[in-house]
Amino acid sequence: MAELVQRIIKKYSTREQLIANGVWKNELYTFSNDQILSRKARGWLWKSLLLHVDEGDYNDVRHEDYELIAIPDISAEKTATDDATVGSVSQHRGTSRVPTGLKKITNGIKKLTPREVHTHPLHSAEDPNGNDGDMSLEDTLEIIDLDLSRLLLDEIFQKSEVHSQMKQIMLSYLVLSNRSGLPLTEQRFSYKQGYHEILGVIYLQLHSLVSSHANTSKATLVIYSKLMNQLAPTFYNETNLLNWEKNYFIPILQVVSPSLYTIFYNKRLNAHSNLIWLIRWTRLLFIRELSMNDSLILWDHILTFNYQLKILMTCIIIMLLTNVHDEISMIDSHDNDDLIEFMLHFKDDYAKKKIDILSICKISGTLCELWSYKNLNGMKSIVTDFMKANNKSIDPNRQRIENKLRQRVARSLNK
Numbered sequence: 001m002a003e004l005v006q007r008i009i010k011k012y013s014t015r016e017q018l019i020a021n022g023v024w025k026n027e028l029y030t031f032s033n034d035q036i037l038s039r040k041a042r043g044w045l046w047k048s049l050l051l052h053v054d055e056g057d058y059n060d061v062r063h064e065d066y067e068l069i070a071i072p073d074i075s076a077e078k079t080a081t082d083d084a085t086v087g088s089v090s091q092h093r094g095t096s097r098v099p100t101g102l103k104k105i106t107n108g109i110k111k112l113t114p115r116e117v118h119t120h121p122l123h124s125a126e127d128p129n130g131n132d133g134d135m136s137l138e139d140t141l142e143i144i145d146l147d148l149s150r151l152l153l154d155e156i157f158q159k160s161e162v163h164s165q166m167k168q169i170m171l172s173y174l175v176l177s178n179r180s181g182l183p184l185t186e187q188r189f190s191y192k193q194g195y196h197e198i199l200g201v202i203y204l205q206l207h208s209l210v211s212s213h214a215n216t217s218k219a220t221l222v223i224y225s226k227l228m229n230q231l232a233p234t235f236y237n238e239t240n241l242l243n244w245e246k247n248y249f250i251p252i253l254q255v256v257s258p259s260l261y262t263i264f265y266n267k268r269l270n271a272h273s274n275l276i277w278l279i280r281w282t283r284l285l286f287i288r289e290l291s292m293n294d295s296l297i298l299w300d301h302i303l304t305f306n307y308q309l310k311i312l313m314t315c316i317i318i319m320l321l322t323n324v325h326d327e328i329s330m331i332d333s334h335d336n337d338d339l340i341e342f343m344l345h346f347k348d349d350y351a352k353k354k355i356d357i358l359s360i361c362k363i364s365g366t367l368c369e370l371w372s373y374k375n376l377n378g379m380k381s382i383v384t385d386f387m388k389a390n391n392k393s394i395d396p397n398r399q400r401i402e403n404k405l406r407q408r409v410a411r412s413l414n415k
Contacts, residue, residue: 043205134188230309235282256383277343294357315364
């Protein structure tokens with residue numbers, strides 16, 4: 001990796017050049033012979049660009065605003081509080097001391113999933129800041145433990161020391177997001193499913209880069225917080241997610257690809273069902289839809305983007321859809337379930353039809369710039385040219401016959 005880093009430093013004299021030319025003009029991915037896809041190399045890239053850490057100074061992360069919070073011993077504090085309360089009752093009532101083992105029955109019941117799961121995906125949260133489903137510190141740590149135990153990104157997450165690190169980083173981020181000023185045990189937290197997977201991807205890129213667990217945790221916390229500060233308010237809050245779809249995704253899709261807009265927002269279908277797949281695509285930043293290598297290239301661009309993330313996410317999704325435009329067009333327009341099924345298993349079709357992720361990123365960035373200038377014709381022209389180059393034309397008569405055949409088969413099965 002040292003040789004690759006020296007080549008990068010020699011080629012790009014400033015971080016701005018590295019971002020503009022190395023990442024967004026794709027130079028980094030060609031001259032490095034894919035070495036940049038190694039974890040150490042990408043870890044160095046992210047630290048250099050986001051933390052302003054110089055080469056060779058991996059262990060020095062000076063960000064005083066990002067404090068690592070020690071995990072409190074909830075059980076010890078709870079026992080001490082219960083003992084004090086029971087002792088006070090015994091003293092005032094003159095009765096014998098009640099054993100501290102007698103607790104509320106609910107304390108012994110594990111809350112295996114966060115409250116968010118019990119809410120309909122289209123539920124409108126009352127708090128515009130995304131603090132729906134607030135939980136106590138004890139419940140939050142319990143759910144974080146459960147999610148981390150099921151994290152399958154890499155075997156490293158099965159190690160107890162890594163689990164503890166991840167738990168501390170997550171709690172530190174939640175406390176940093178709260179900024180309530182209340183004592184830790186009195187705060188309420190809005191942990192959501194998916195937070196741990198985003199954290200896991202970042203941790204994997206950094207853990208082998210530094211010699212100290214503390215430095216790994218600090219660097220991971222800073223990068224994770226910077227990403228989540230843009231991601232969480234829009235895509236992890238139901239009300240804001242609906243507003244994003246209404247104000248960005250639908251208008252831009254309608255402009256650049258009227259045919260795809262007609263398919264996904266067919267008046268005869270339940271348009272709100274698109275939230276089923278949009279939630280996963282946006283909240284997990286495509287790690288379920290793309291290979292990990294392609295996902296990380298996307299993340300390189302997301303982490304170094306100058307425009308709002310909600311605009312870039314819109315354009316990336318639309319470009320991924322245009323790449324499989326013909327396949328989507330073959331889906332029965334009357335069968336909403338088939339369309340949703342296709343979107344939730346996008347990775348299977350993506351594997352059959354290789355996506356040029358570098359082109360996707362570059363064009364998405366251009367679309368964002370054109371959108372900022374309201375150059376709608378330019379946006380449509382770029383997407384149309386991309387579709388012509390990447391999709392084989394389908395005989396419309398053949399498509400019509402195949403759709404009718406599928407409809408007949410479906411009707412016969414329902415009889």
